[in-house]
Amino acid sequence: MRTIDWVDDAVEIIDQTALPDRTTVLRLSTVDEVIAAIQSLAVRGAPAIGVAGALGVALAARLHADDGSALADAIGRLRAARPTAVNLARGVDRAAARIPDGAPAVLAEAVALLDEEQTAATAMARLGADLLGELCPPQPRLLTHCNTGALATVAGGTALGVVAELHRRGALGAVIASETRPLLQGARLTAWELTRLGVDFRVAVDGAGPFLMARGLIDAVIVGADRICANGDTINKIGTYAHALGAHRAGLPFVVVAPESTVDRDTAAGTDVEIEDRGSAEVVGFAGTRSTPAGTEAVNPAFDVTPADLVTVVVTDRRVIRLDRGERI
Template sequence: MRRTIDWADDAVVVIDQTALPGEFRLLRLRTVGELVDAVKRLAVRGAPALGAAGALGVALAARTSEDVEADAELIATARPTAVNLAWGVERALKKLPQGPDAVLEEAKALLTEDEELNKAASEHAAEVVLRACPRRPLRLLTHCNAGRLATVGWGSALGVVWHLHDRGLVEEVLVDETRPLLQGARLTAWELAQENVPHRVQPDGAAAAAMAKGMVDCVLVGADRIAANGDVANKIGTYGLAIAAKHHDIPFVVVAPSSTVDTSLATGAGIAIEERDARELTHYAGTPIAPDGTRVFNPAFDVTPHELVTAVVTERGRYEP
């Protein structure tokens, strides 16, 4: 499957990201309920891919539901932090008066645009990285997964790696394992292996030590929502990574399509942060790893202040708050 998420045979087809890397499995989602469940359990994830899921979900509802707007609300609120989900829903809903076929065509157009926009954003970001980092080849550090699996078919932050690797400019990518669901170890490492990019997985807690040892030239991350002032919401742990990068004078570059910028929020303080199920921390593969009754703080995202960000890059180039 060339795309992470697509439409085929009257269904939304997604790569099940909960199965990787052990199994490459496709899900065919034929109801809004199935799509919402896939979004909530992270079978489909990543801000741009969620935008596509939002639009395709409305296309599905337009064909199967008696109350499309109610179903659209269920989709839009399935995960609160990533702005792209509601954005995709709203974009598709605007075509509803023209009928189900018009909604589907709009959703399909969004899929194509997402690939093009992320290629453009990551190409701009690659030039930002090259200007900021004199060393060649480059040693890059990533957090969570911002590759093909987080988008329709190219990648945001990891898209930068594809551009640089094609030019022979990547020595190695350090991949934060990304607790608690290990999207770095499971998904980013899988993508890098598919493309034969040299890489190593490290514990999240090792990132600052790697910087101190001079192993990192640049940090590359994606974003789930960007406030008007340039504050960035991304996978939990990004904020600490940015602090460490600032301390070690290492460029910290955020790559995302412009649909991720939420100009309705002046600062990141207004971004709703999703808190995930406690079992993601207290259990591993169904086995308890913490005492019964242990209380948990499990936010899915954090907000990195714009002062710690070297550049936010979209398909339009460097974002100016």
């Protein structure tokens, strides 16, 4: 299934904030609705928000065809909706480049990106499954973090697409899905997708990952990325760095799976990336219920930086990059 698509002149998404209790399709017919969906995480995942940004530009080109100022403002707000994942700005810029050719050309470019991300997921799944067959013992037990399936892309996924491909091949042992605080993308979204796939899995608290690796219960860690810098530093959901340290200590492969659209050669290193802080509300409570004393403030970075020397290999839809062997992005 496509978790984001263009349907009858609007953007349709599966509302990720409603999962796993309800599968709700949101129909976004204005730029403001697309921006709100991105910022609220109704649509999330680097490839998915790149597509959402491009489709948002297509909406803007139709709605503001005769108002250049309003069109430029809409594009700027789309581009800035979330700062860390490179895909959003790239998707917006790619669609916006077709504005001189008219609204139909903008839509065609956005839909082309949609199709390309789906094709990329298929390629990543194949390459990643082949690689894990080489790096791991038969029937590997994998730890994954955050959500990297169809919800984070268009269909298939990045890291979770590899997991699904191993499952289809009968070559998967089991999966531990890190819950991914504070919004539980692993416990809510990855668990939902793994259930639909029929994959044997368990959920673990984020902090358990390195201990489970040390106890020999994990054969490899496989994650996605929101940006991969020119030096190989990987920006991904907060908690990824801790899993990478655990994998390094335990001598386990740490595998990053992301499309070429997430590789950012224009950013030298992770220190150059703006890390989004989403404020205290997501940390001091959950689902409207406060879990800390009234007035408590929190620091809430949405992402962290895993240094390149902790990454074994990067798998994209076009290539396998063995950082552990000195290969370069």
